[in-house]
Structures are given as structure tokens and as C-alpha cells.
Amino acid sequence: MAHLGERIPSLRVQRVEGAAVVVVRVWLPGGVRSESIPGQALIAGRMLAEGTKRRDWRRISEDAEAIGCSVVTAAGRSVQAVALDGMTAEWPQLLEWAAELVYEGSFPADRCEWLRRQAAAELQSLGDLPEVRTGWAFLEQLYPDHPLGRPIQGSSEGLARLTVGDCRSFHRHCLAAGPLVAVAGDLSPDVVGSRLESLFAANGAKVASDADEVREGLATAPAAPTERYRRIDLAPGDQAHLFVGGLTVGRRHPDFEALLLLGVVLGSGDGLVGRIPQRIREEAGLAYACDVETVAAAGLDIGHFVVSLGTSVDTLDSALVAVRDELERIRLDGPTESDVDEARSYLLGREPFRRETADQWADLLLQGSLLQVPAENQRWVQERLQHVSVSQVREVARRYLDPECQVVTLGVPA
Amino acid sequence: MSARTEPESAGRGVTVPIPERWLLENGLTVLHLPIRNTSIVTTALCYRAGAAKEMPCVAGTAHFLEHLMFKGCAGYGPGAIDRETHRVGGWNNAFTSHDSTLYLFGFATDHWRLALAIEASRMRSLDLRPAEVAKERSVVLEEIAMYEDDPWDSLELAVNESFFGTCPYGRSILGTRESVRRIDEMTLREFHSAHYGPENAVLAVAGDVERAAVEDAVDGHFRSIPRRQREAAPPTGVGEQSIQHRRIDRRQGDTGRFLLAMGAPAADDPAYAPLDVALTVLAGGRASRLQRRLVEELRVCSRVSAGLSEMTSPASSSISAEMMPDARPDVVERTVVEEIERLRIEPPSGDEMSRARSMLLADWVFGHQRIHQQAVSAASAEALFDPAYPATHLRRLEECSPEQVVASVRAHLAPATDSVVGWSLPAAGRVGAKEPAGRVAVNECGIESS
Numbered sequence: 001m002a003h004l005g006e007r008i009p010s011l012r013v014q015r016v017e018g019a020a021v022v023v024v025r026v027w028l029p030g031g032v033r034s035e036s037i038p039g040q041a042l043i044a045g046r047m048l049a050e051g052t053k054r055r056d057w058r059r060i061s062e063d064a065e066a067i068g069c070s071v072v073t074a075a076g077r078s079v080q081a082v083a084l085d086g087m088t089a090e091w092p093q094l095l096e097w098a099a100e101l102v103y104e105g106s107f108p109a110d111r112c113e114w115l116r117r118q119a120a121a122e123l124q125s126l127g128d129l130p131e132v133r134t135g136w137a138f139l140e141q142l143y144p145d146h147p148l149g150r151p152i153q154g155s156s157e158g159l160a161r162l163t164v165g166d167c168r169s170f171h172r173h174c175l176a177a178g179p180l181v182a183v184a185g186d187l188s189p190d191v192v193g194s195r196l197e198s199l200f201a202a203n204g205a206k207v208a209s210d211a212d213e214v215r216e217g218l219a220t221a222p223a224a225p226t227e228r229y230r231r232i233d234l235a236p237g238d239q240a241h242l243f244v245g246g247l248t249v250g251r252r253h254p255d256f257e258a259l260l261l262l263g264v265v266l267g268s269g270d271g272l273v274g275r276i277p278q279r280i281r282e283e284a285g286l287a288y289a290c291d292v293e294t295v296a297a298a299g300l301d302i303g304h305f306v307v308s309l310g311t312s313v314d315t316l317d318s319a320l321v322a323v324r325d326e327l328e329r330i331r332l333d334g335p336t337e338s339d340v341d342e343a344r345s346y347l348l349g350r351e352p353f354r355r356e357t358a359d360q361w362a363d364l365l366l367q368g369s370l371l372q373v374p375a376e377n378q379r380w381v382q383e384r385l386q387h388v389s390v391s392q393v394r395e396v397a398r399r400y401l402d403p404e405c406q407v408v409t410l411g412v413p414a
Numbered sequence: 415m416s417a418r419t420e421p422e423s424a425g426r427g428v429t430v431p432i433p434e435r436w437l438l439e440n441g442l443t444v445l446h447l448p449i450r451n452t453s454i455v456t457t458a459l460c461y462r463a464g465a466a467k468e469m470p471c472v473a474g475t476a477h478f479l480e481h482l483m484f485k486g487c488a489g490y491g492p493g494a495i496d497r498e499t500h501r502v503g504g505w506n507n508a509f510t511s512h513d514s515t516l517y518l519f520g521f522a523t524d525h526w527r528l529a530l531a532i533e534a535s536r537m538r539s540l541d542l543r544p545a546e547v548a549k550e551r552s553v554v555l556e557e558i559a560m561y562e563d564d565p566w567d568s569l570e571l572a573v574n575e576s577f578f579g580t581c582p583y584g585r586s587i588l589g590t591r592e593s594v595r596r597i598d599e600m601t602l603r604e605f606h607s608a609h610y611g612p613e614n615a616v617l618a619v620a621g622d623v624e625r626a627a628v629e630d631a632v633d634g635h636f637r638s639i640p641r642r643q644r645e646a647a648p649p650t651g652v653g654e655q656s657i658q659h660r661r662i663d664r665r666q667g668d669t670g671r672f673l674l675a676m677g678a679p680a681a682d683d684p685a686y687a688p689l690d691v692a693l694t695v696l697a698g699g700r701a702s703r704l705q706r707r708l709v710e711e712l713r714v715c716s717r718v719s720a721g722l723s724e725m726t727s728p729a730s731s732s733i734s735a736e737m738m739p740d741a742r743p744d745v746v747e748r749t750v751v752e753e754i755e756r757l758r759i760e761p762p763s764g765d766e767m768s769r770a771r772s773m774l775l776a777d778w779v780f781g782h783q784r785i786h787q788q789a790v791s792a793a794s795a796e797a798l799f800d801p802a803y804p805a806t807h808l809r810r811l812e813e814c815s816p817e818q819v820v821a822s823v824r825a826h827l828a829p830a831t832d833s834v835v836g837w838s839l840p841a842a843g844r845v846g847a848k849e850p851a852g853r854v855a856v857n858e859c860g861i862e863s864s
Contacts, residue, residue, distance in 0.1 A: 017451035019783040020427055021776075061700035065769045068776030087776060089427060114713065121669070121716040121738050128565050128667030235667065238559035270505040271496035272484075282493055285552030288560055310560055342501050349503010349522050352453050357783040413563075 022185030030174030039154025045075035050111035134411030138243035241411035245306035263294030264343035334394030422805035441613025447620035455526035455621035458789035463609030466582035474589015486541035534635035573836035611642030618793035670737030687810030688822035693720035694770035714741035761816030
């Protein structure tokens with residue numbers, strides 16, 4: 001008999017030897033990309049732990065904490081998420097609870113009201129962080145008039161007009177696409193699989209392809225950015241913040257792996273290796289942290305490349321010049337063969353570290369289910385990386401680092 | 415010398431792996447933690463030297479040195495350690511605390527020996543080039559600026575400074591701008607020379623590697639490193655807190671933030687585990703007392719949490735909360751104090767005890783899933799406490815009684831007398847607080863100084 005993942009690709013179980021833990025993850029295709037009111041996805045996701053037909057929010061938290069289980073329900077860019085982490089022995093209970101939260105939400109109105117206020121307070125709190133405030137402005141420029149151009153919490157205006165009915169209908173819509181479930185831990189896949197199937201398969205977990213239309217159709221592609229340069233005022237402080245970036249590709253695009261390699265050459269790998277951190281931090285001492293990504297947020301939707309850093313106001317211009325120089329240098333000259341070989345070696349070598357824990361496995365399984373790529377399969381990932389040529393990496397550098405398509409956001413303290 | 419201990423049970427099916435341990439003639443302690451179901455090896459090298467061992471005028475030396483440990487030593491010029499690590503898909507990192515400095519590498523099984531080659535080279539000597547030191551100083555100054563711009567980090571630094579007074583735990587690990595500018599090559603060299611000897615270090619190797627291979631590699635790289643000639647002077651003032659009730663009132667951001675610092679025993683003190691339980695009863699999870707009152711009933715905070723420092727000497731515990739926009743600080747503060755006072759008198763219920771123990775045990779297990787976390791835990795326990803420290807702590811959590819929790823609260827949580835109350839409030843004074851009693855003048859940094 002075929003194993004569970006073959007019969008019902010949206011239900012996955014992975015044995016992870018070692019720690020006596022189990023993680024249960026349920027994703028419902030949805031997330032910010034498909035919300036109609038800013039903040040709707042997050043509040044709808046959080047509402048799942050606020051009450052069910054069987055229990056109120058107090059009982060849900062008390063029952064979970066009594067056995068050392070954490071329950072988090074939330075939303076991301078592309079999914080609604082239910083996450084339960086606990087000790088291995090508790091796996092039957094965690095599965096039961098996950099199904100209850102997903103299928104039996106009661107959406108109490110008073111809890112919705114409180115969650116809306118909490119999310120608005122979170123927005124305010126996050127806005128106190130200068131790098132977050134600058135990052136929000138950057139995303140707004142990069143994804144103009146698009147759900148991905150705003151914080152997951154939405155906006156204070158959106159939160160203020162959100163009703164419990166909006167949350168309930170959003171959840172129903174997401175549930176229609178069929179839940180994707182992953183369970184990982186030091187447990188028997190056969191035993192867990194049977195229980196998982198009885199809880200979820202009968203309740204609408206479908207083969208992944210059934211849900212394709214729902215997933216693909218939820219968001220429109222972002223328009224090309226029109227506002228190329230923005231400077232925002234920050235509260236008084238010591239550091240200015242710089243974001244430079246542009247749109248790249250989604251996870252299933254054929255350029256994805258070449259962009260990953262390009263990212264490592266530029267500085268997305270571990271430590272201070274990479275052209276941009278070398279130039280910014282190691283050569284010039286301009287910043288403590290200098291982050292580089294080429295496929296940030298790449299999933300069902302188009303991701304982006306981004307270089308971000310915090311530096312003194314006096315050195316902001318130098319930092320911007322250095323970042324743009326390095327981007328232009330690699331665009332025009334391309335990475336060397338040795339650059340690409342080293343980047344490839346790094347990415348191949350890091351794969352075991354992406355599969356150390358139960359939650360890492362569960363996330364990989366779910367990404368695989370959502371994006372329909374075998375992301376959890378180390379050999380598949382490594383083969384894809386092996387097949388990228390130096391000329392492909394040079395080509396993606398030329399295509400995606402075009403300065404005409406970049407946006408620059410500066411956050412400057414008053 | 416060699417010792418091997420079977421994994422210790424911490425109850426509820428959780429076992430704590432106890433590493434094999436041996437000592438080289440030069441004093442280096444080596445731990446081997448075999449983990450078979452992996453293709454990873456990580457190393458953790460812990461020096462018993464952190465910010466508490468610095469002279470106050472050059473505060474930040476331990477952390478500055480940690481940065482420079484990646485900037486050059488025999489066989490590895492500037493940038494080479496990162497490049498070599500990266501080339502084979504490995505990673506490295508380092509952390510400075512008040513009690514120790516810890517260096518980490520993670521590699522696939524066939525490359526782990528590189529970690530030992532690098533660690534041995536930089537234990538022997540560092541190549542502190544003035545140009546590299548100058549560049550790294552700029553980086554550290556940016557790091558300080560980054561922390562100061564973060565409302566939580568800057569509040570925590572100010573509260574710690576006030577809470578610990580002259581005790582080294584009150585100094586920022588990063589130092590101040592002034593002290594970092596004072597640190598020169600000589601200061602760094604002296605710190606390295608005084609503290610970075612094999613007899614002051616513990617090396618843990620964890621993962622898919624046999625003991626014989628570890629012994630062979632450790633002997634090859636470390637056996638010839640001599641002990642330091644000079645004994646490092648012990649730090650002064652650690653554990654010498656003279657706490658009074660103080661207040662700090664800062665203005666930063668649009669959100670109100672509250673941080674109450676109180677006492678805590680050293681992490682290996684028997685009263686530490688009961689205090690851990692007490693803080694979880696108070697503020698760990700949605701069912702905790704403060705979460706219920708401040709977030710769910712009064713709805714004056716969006717979140718509440720508790721912290722407990724894990725130090726070799728008596729240190730601090732904390733309660734922190736983030737306020738809702740329309741909330742009054744005095745309500746938040748009074749409620750926190752009330753709940754602490756209640757726990758001084760009224761033992762937690764059986765359900766609360768059980769919940770707190772379950773949560774703490776699960777936190778520990780989840781926090782030790784990764785191989786490097788196990789290596790760090792083993793190296794830190796050996797360097798700062800004793801090898802059985804993690805198992806002892808978990809056993810104490812499991813065994814502690816409600817009465818011990820109350821006793822620990824009485825001994826360490828005294829918000830009205832031995833504490834620092836820190837507030838970071840919106841500059842506009844939008845919140846409707848009455849003036850906190852006893853507030854004193856705020857200096858130009860926004861920090862109360864007396």
C-alpha cells in the first residue's frame with residue numbers, strides 16, 4: 001500500500017530522530033496575498049485559537065500549557081497557519097487539537113475585537129523600530145498597491161473596519177482550498193499517518209492539484225515599481241537605514257536556483273562572506289549588520305532581492321554608493337567561476353542544517369505541498385543547484401539587478 | 415583523565431545527554447557528545463572570560479576581542495576564517511556574555527576538523543593589525559548605535575546599569591562609545607593573553623564523530639599549546655549588588671514599555687529552579703497570572719513576559735510588558751506588583767505548578783533540538799557550573815514544591831524595595847499616567863543616575 005504522502009499528498013509525516021518532540025503544522029492556502037481588507041488574514045488566523053465549538057480561548061490555552069504544548073495560529077504571505085509543538089508522547093492530542101482549531105472555530109466577536117486592538121498595538125510597537133519602519137516603506141515601493149507591500153498586521157484603518165464576519169468568511173474561503181498538514185517528530189509515520197488521515201482526509205484535505213486554482217488565483221502579480229527613491233523621516237536616533245532592491249521571481253521559476261547562487265556571491269550566506277558585506281563591513285566598517293537576499297519572500301508570488309543595513313547618518317551616502325557599486329559590478333562583469341563554485345559548495349553543504357529539527361522538516365514538507373516542489377528532498381535540492389551554470393548566474397545578475405528597476409529607501413533619523 | 419556518564423533522566427521521558435569528558439595536560443577540558451542520527455558535527459569552545467572580567471574604563475573589550483578573533487591568526491588572514499568555513503557549507507558564530515565568551519562552528523561530518531585548526535590557531539595568538547582593529551571599532555560603534563535605537567534594548571541597558579550599580583553585570587557587554595574608543599591593540603592583546611589559555615577553556619565536539627577521531631584531532635591541534643603563564647585576576651564586584659528601589663523614565667517611540675528588574679540567585683543555586691517556576695506562573699504563557707490580568711482582563715498590555723538571567727553569580731530576574739496605546743502606566747505597574755506580592759504569600763496551585771513545570775521542560779527540550787545547542791549547553795555547563803548542571807536544573811524544576819516557590823519569591827522578588835522600575839514612554843506624554851512616585855531628575859541620556 002502506498003504511504004500516506006503518496007495517497008494524499010497534502011498530508012505528510014516525517015520521522016525525525018533525536019529530541020522527544022512532535023510538531024504539527026497545518027497550512028491553509030490564503031494569507032496576506034488573498035485578503036481583501038488589510039489585516040484580515042492575520043486576525044482570521046489568530047482567531048483559530050480564540051474559541052471552537054468545544055472550548056473557549058481559556059480552555060485552549062490551559063489545556064495546551066498543562067502539557068507543555070505551544071499553540072500558535074497566525075498568517076503569512078501565502079497561508080493561514082496552525083502550529084502546535086509538544087512532547088512526542090502527546091502527539092494524538094496535538095493532532096486532535098489541530099483538527100479542532102482548523103474545522104471547529106467559533107469566531108467569538110469579543111475576541112475578534114480584542115485581537116484587532118492588539119494587532120494595531122503591534123503595528124505601533126513595530127513602528128518604533130527604525131529598520132522595520134524603513135523596511136515597510138521599501139515593501140510599499142516595491143509592491144505598489146499590492147497586498148505584499150504592507151505589513152502582515154495590515155493597517156490601522158483596515159483593522160478598524162474588520163468584522164468577525166470578515167474573518168469567518170476568509171477562513172471558510174481558505175479552508176476550501178484544502179488544508180496542508182505536516183507532522184514531524186520522533187514517532188512512527190504509519191501510526192501517526194492513520195490518525196492524521198482519519199482526522200483530516202475525511203474533512204477536506206485534498207490532493208494538492210485540486211487546490212491549484214484557488215492558490216494561483218488569489219493574488220494579482222505586482223506591478224512594476226514606479227517610485228524609485230524614497231526618503232522617510234525616523235524618530236531621533238543614531239542610525240540611518242538603507243534598503244535597495246527589486247523584484248525577482250517566485251519559488252517555482254526556473255531562475256530561482258541561479259538567483260540563490262547569485263545571492264550567496266553577493267552576501268546572503270552565513271558570516272561576512274560575500275561581496276556586499278565584505279565591502280560594507282569588512283573593508284569600510286560602515287555597518288554591523290548588512291543583509292542580502294535575492295529571493296526574499298519568494299513563494300507562490302514574486303520575491304525580491306534586497307540589500308539592507310543600518311549605518312551612521314554621516315556614512316549613509318557612502319554606504320549607498322558602495323551597495324550600488326557592488327550591484328552594478330556584478331551585473332556588468334558577472335560573478336567569476338570560482339565565485340559560483342564556492343557559492344554552490346556553500347549551498348550544498350548547508351542542506352543538512354536545514355533538516356535538523358522537527359519544525360524545519362515540517363516547514364519543508366509544507367512548502368513542498370504548497371509549491372509542489374519536493375523541497376524536503378535534499379538530493380533534489382542539491383541536484384537543482386548542481387545543474388546551474390556560471391553563465392546562468394551571470395544572466396540572472398544582468399536580468400534582475402538592472403538599476404532601472406531598483407528601488408531605494410532611506411530612513412533617516414530626525 | 416576520562417569520565418563517561420550515561421544520559422540522566424530529567425523525568426517525563428526526557429534524558430539529558432552527559433558528554434564524555436577528558437582533560438589535556440595543558441588544562442584544556444574536552445567534551446565529546448556523540449549524536450548518531452545526523453551528518454553534522456559542531457564545536458563549541460567556551461572561555462571562562464566575558465565582560466565581567468574587563469576593567470570598567472575599557473568596557474567592551476571581551477566583545478571587541480570576540481569580533482577580532484575572526485580577523486586574523488596564524489594561517490588565517492583577515493576574512494579567511496569566514497571564507498574557509500563558508501566554502502564547505504559550514505557556519506560559525508560567537509557570543510559574549512558577562513561570564514564567558516563562546517565560539518561555534520558547524521560543519522558536515524567530513525569537514526569538522528577545520529574548526530579545531532582555526533580554534534587552536536587563534537588560541538595560540540592573534541594577529542591584531544591596527545587597520546583591522548580600527549575598522550572593527552567602527553563596526554562595534556555601529557552595533558552600539560543599533561542597540562541604542564531599539565527601545566527595548568536601550569531600556570534594558572539602562573535598567574541593568576541601574577540595577578547592578580558597580581557590579582560588572584551592570585555594564586553593557588558592548589561597552590560604551592567612550593570605552594570602546596579607549597580599547598587599543600594592547601588592551602585586546604592583554605585580555606587575550608590573560609584569559610584565552612587552554613586551562614581557561616572547554617571544548618565540546620558534538621555530532622556524528624567517534625571519540626577516537628576527536629581525541630586524535632584535539633591532540634594534534636591543542637596538546638602543544640602551553641598554559642598561560644599569567645593567572646588572570648578574578649573579576650571584582652561580581653555578585654556584590656547593593657540594590658535599592660530606583661526608577662528610570664525614558665522617552666522613546668510611540669509605545670509604552672515596562673521593565674521591572676529584581677534579584678535572582680546564581681543559576682546553580684537551589685533557589686534558581688523555584689524562581690524559574692515562579693516567573694512562569696507569573697508571566698509564562700497565556701494562562702499565566704499576569705497575562706490573564708494585564709492582557710485579557712484589564713486589556714492594558716498587548717504582551718507580558720518574564721526573564722531570568724543564567725549567571726554564575728547572583729544576577730537579575732525581570733517582568734516586561736508592552737502597553738496598549740490608551741493604557742495607564744500606573745495600572746500596569748500596580749498590577750505587576752500586586753501579583754508578585756500575592757505570590758509571596760499564596761503558593762501557586764497544583765495546576766499552576768504542573769503547568770509551569772511542563773512548559774519549562776518543553777522549552778528546554780525544544781531549545782536543545784539542534785546539535786550546536788547541545789554543544790553550547792554542555793560546554794557552558796562544564797565551564798561555568800558543572801557537567802551535571804542541566805540535568806540538575808531540570809530535576810530541581812520537577813521536584814520543587816509550592817513552598818519553595820514562595821520562599822524563592824520572598825528571597826528575590828521585592829518590587830517595592832529591591833528593584834529597578836524602568837519605563838520607556840512616548841515622548842508626547844500621550845498616556846494618562848499619574849507621575850510615578852519618587853521620580854528623580856533624568857539626565858541628558860534619559861537615565862536617572864542616583
